[in-house]
Amino acid sequence: NAGVTQTPKFRILKIGQSMTLQCTQDMNHNYMYWYRQDPGMGLKLIYYSVGAGITDKGEVPNGYNVSRSTTEDFPLRLELAAPSQTSVYFCASSLAGYNEQFFGPGTRLTVL
Amino acid sequence: DQQVKQNSPSLSVQEGRISILNCDYTNSMFDYFLWYKKYPAEGPTFLISISSIKDKNEDGRFTVFLNKSAKHLSLHIVPSQPGDSAVYFCAAKASGSNDMRFGAGTRLTVKP
Numbered sequence: 001n002a003g004v005t006q007t008p009k010f011r012i013l014k015i016g017q018s019m020t021l022q023c024t025q026d027m028n029h030n031y032m033y034w035y036r037q038d039p040g041m042g043l044k045l046i047y048y049s050v051g052a053g054i055t056d057k058g059e060v061p062n063g064y065n066v067s068r069s070t071t072e073d074f075p076l077r078l079e080l081a082a083p084s085q086t087s088v089y090f091c092a093s094s095l096a097g098y099n100e101q102f103f104g105p106g107t108r109l110t111v112l
Numbered sequence: 113d114q115q116v117k118q119n120s121p122s123l124s125v126q127e128g129r130i131s132i133l134n135c136d137y138t139n140s141m142f143d144y145f146l147w148y149k150k151y152p153a154e155g156p157t158f159l160i161s162i163s164s165i166k167d168k169n170e171d172g173r174f175t176v177f178l179n180k181s182a183k184h185l186s187l188h189i190v191p192s193q194p195g196d197s198a199v200y201f202c203a204a205k206a207s208g209s210n211d212m213r214f215g216a217g218t219r220l221t222v223k224p
Binding site: 004031033035040041042043044045048050056058059090092097098100101102103104105106 | 114116118121144146148153154155156157158161201203205210211212213214215216217
């Protein structure tokens with residue numbers, strides 16, 4: 001039981017490049033989330049999903065896209081990377097909205 | 113707007129003593145509160161939660177207190193252990209919302 005896994009662990013992008021951050025959970029959780037954490041700040045919700053085929057925006061969705069074709073996977077897409085997207089990205093999952101969330105180890109992204 | 117605030121960026125306590133971490137919130141719609149613990153290079157892990165219908169929840173060495181009138185919650189760790197040294201995040205959500213808001217975190221150092 002691996003929990004929530006994220007790849008890659010680290011990535012450096014040039015301005016304007018695109019990439020996909022991968023997230024997989026093996027707990028059969030319905031809910032999945034993407035957060036970003038900037039230095040000295042709390043986590044901010046980017047997008048979430050309440051089940052396969054259903055996604056919705058969080059607090060800071062601009063510049064990102066998501067899809068949820070399976071229960072297990074919830075990739076986050078950056079289309080045109082900008083320096084403001086330099087951050088640590090965490091994926092999380094939960095059984096339902098009121099359950100605690102389980103987090104992956106994070107992806108540290110730098111955009112230069 | 114920062115709806116969840118942790119005004120102390122850091123706290124240092126002696127092993128065996130009590131650690132008290134504080135959190136304030138501004139949104140009166142929040143009715144579910146959680147504390148997460150985070151070690152470096154790892155994702156946050158769930159510690160303890162409390163619903164707004166309670167004013168106290170205890171789990172071993174960890175107790176969370178909620179003062180709804182003051183919009184304030186606190187996490188007590190007794191006795192503190194060196195392994196408790198981590199960043200602690202307070203989080204809150206409103207009923208029917210999937211948008212969990214996090215504070216900026218408090219770095220706890222427990223000295224042997």
